[in-house]
């Protein structure tokens with residue numbers, strides 16, 4: 480196959496995307512496929528550009544807003560430009576956040592009849608909008624924490640859900656802009672911070688307990704994992720720094736709980752109309768009740784990321800996972 484691996488983007492998750500993109504490129508090459516690397520900030524990369532990225536590392540904090548704003552090319556324009564030059568069989572999307580994950584790029588590729596990996600325009604949009612996704616989960620009778628929305632300049636004086644309270648941007652990832660609020664006096668600042676990443680802010684009941692995740696591939700749940708962090712929440716640093724979190728696959732929970740996570744994960748994947756693969760995250764509260772946190776349509780894709788670990792624990796190695804995802808995209812287009 481000839482595969483364009485598209486990564487980078489100009490969202491706060493740019494670095495995370497580069498780390499994933501580089502590994503997907505290697506995996507597909509190891510399986511004998513021809514790969515065209517595309518950094519959306521730059522277009523198609525040649526060998527020299529790739530060489531420069533060889534020792535790329537995700538830093539402790541996301542890139543500065545100024546650096547991201549300086550990236551001139553929009554994701555859809557960049558991808559379209561690169562693809563017109565090169566015929567490919569499939570576009571492998573490894574873009575987190577923004578136009579690469581929210582359905583914009585997916586819509587462009589759909590109308591261009593170019594096969595691409597992962598969820599389509601509709602599923603991508605639904606999953607990226609946390610408020611809309613939770614409304615759909617609620618309507619389907621699936622468990623998700625209570626929440627309310629507010630504007631950045633109109634925070635409520637009190638939490639309707641007690642404390643601690645979670646405040647987060649409605650359409651962001653990697654825990655960027657998210658706060659754990661412990662008293663009413665801290666709500667306004669948390670809402671203001673979340674508001675820097677979009678005009679809609681979510682206030683959500685805090686679910687204590689353990690954090691679980693499950694990958695979905697081709698309509699099947701993979702292995703369930705547990706994420707154990709020292710921090711109270713699974714924050715940017717814990718997510719991307721060595722030793723930031725302990726990730727246990729398979730999770731040390733009962734068989735019944737494992738099956739429940741897998742069944743719920745699949746229900747979420749279907750309720751949100753997701754495709755090919757996704758990763759669904761949960762909290763398991765001290766009473767043993769599962770709560771859906773969110774579904775990720777373009778989860779991290781380094782070999783040590785959670786979806787690849789979930790696949791590995793189910794017997795699917797990283798290279799094979801990347802190739803199977805491409806095949807699903809090709810089958811979809813037939």
Ligand SMILES: Nc1ncnc2c1ncn2[C@@H]1O[C@H](COP(=O)(O)OP(=O)(O)O)[C@@H](O)[C@H]1O
Nearest residue numbers: 624645651652653654655683684685686712713
């Ligand atoms: N309602 C909640 N209760 C407890 N922890 C939460 C809640 N919402 C988010 N978190 C913590 O914050 C992390 C990031 O939240 P999430 O909603 O998944 O946003 P993102 O899209 O940034 O990953 C979660 O993995 C979890 O550790």
Ligand SMILES: [Mg+2]
Nearest residue numbers: 653654760773
């Ligand atoms: Mg998350």
